[in-house]
Amino acid sequence: MKIFDGLYFYPWESYSQNNCNSLMITGKVNTLIDPGHQALFPQLAKQLESDGIDYKELDLAINTHSHPDHFEASVSLASYNVPIAMHPAGEDYLKKIGPAFSQALGHKMPEYHIDLYLVEGELELGETRLQVYHTPGHSPGSICLYWPERKVLISGDLIFSQGVGRTDFPGGSGTLLKESIERMAELEIEVLLPGHGPAVFGAQDVKRNFQFIKQMYFQML
Numbered sequence: 001m002k003i004f005d006g007l008y009f010y011p012w013e014s015y016s017q018n019n020c021n022s023l024m025i026t027g028k029v030n031t032l033i034d035p036g037h038q039a040l041f042p043q044l045a046k047q048l049e050s051d052g053i054d055y056k057e058l059d060l061a062i063n064t065h066s067h068p069d070h071f072e073a074s075v076s077l078a079s080y081n082v083p084i085a086m087h088p089a090g091e092d093y094l095k096k097i098g099p100a101f102s103q104a105l106g107h108k109m110p111e112y113h114i115d116l117y118l119v120e121g122e123l124e125l126g127e128t129r130l131q132v133y134h135t136p137g138h139s140p141g142s143i144c145l146y147w148p149e150r151k152v153l154i155s156g157d158l159i160f161s162q163g164v165g166r167t168d169f170p171g172g173s174g175t176l177l178k179e180s181i182e183r184m185a186e187l188e189i190e191v192l193l194p195g196h197g198p199a200v201f202g203a204q205d206v207k208r209n210f211q212f213i214k215q216m217y218f219q220m221l
């Protein structure tokens with residue numbers, strides 16, 4: 001789904017297979033965000049191809065966090081010399097917990113190498129300037145990407161349409177999740193693109209979504 005020139009959103013719509021939503025920022029630096037599970041990547045590759053994007057030619061693969069359903073296929077992209085980016089705490093997490101986590105989900109932890117660390121601050125992708133926010137809670141290395149010029153928030157598994165990321169995985173924290181959500185709620189957002197489920201369009205609906213989340217989930221976190 002093309003959101004506007006230079007931004008594509010690929011929601012995962014299967015009920016039987018867990019995978020994340022993926023995104024593409026195109027331009028001078030063609031960047032795939034959250035490549036998803038290895039076994040399900042061919043389906044994303046087909047969608048990318050129909051939008052004229054060859055995954056073997058990508059310039060960067062960003063991971064909003066290092067859970068396998070977002071990160072795993074990054075490793076096969078690396079074999080085409082696509083650099084892999086994530087927050088340093090995401091790599092720590094992979095080293096400490098990754099193998100057991102993958103095993104629990106019935107996958108083998110792949111070999112990987114992180115090329116670029118994404119820390120809080122500006123990230124220039126050619127003509128596109130993004131703001132990286134470190135937003136722990138769902139996982140220690142979770143990040144959100146904010147595109148100020150277009151008022152887009154790519155929220156990973158921090159928040160969804162009418163939902164929040166799980167905090168019961170290793171390294172999860174309800175307190176940190178709430179703090180991270182409060183920070184993101186301060187931004188001017190017109191398009192919310194979460195790591196699972198549908199997008200939220202329009203500043204009013206995004207605001208309502210934050211209010212709903214605070215009312216429904218904050219007491220339980």
Ligand SMILES: [Zn+2]
Nearest residue numbers: 065067138157
């Ligand atoms: Zn996750």
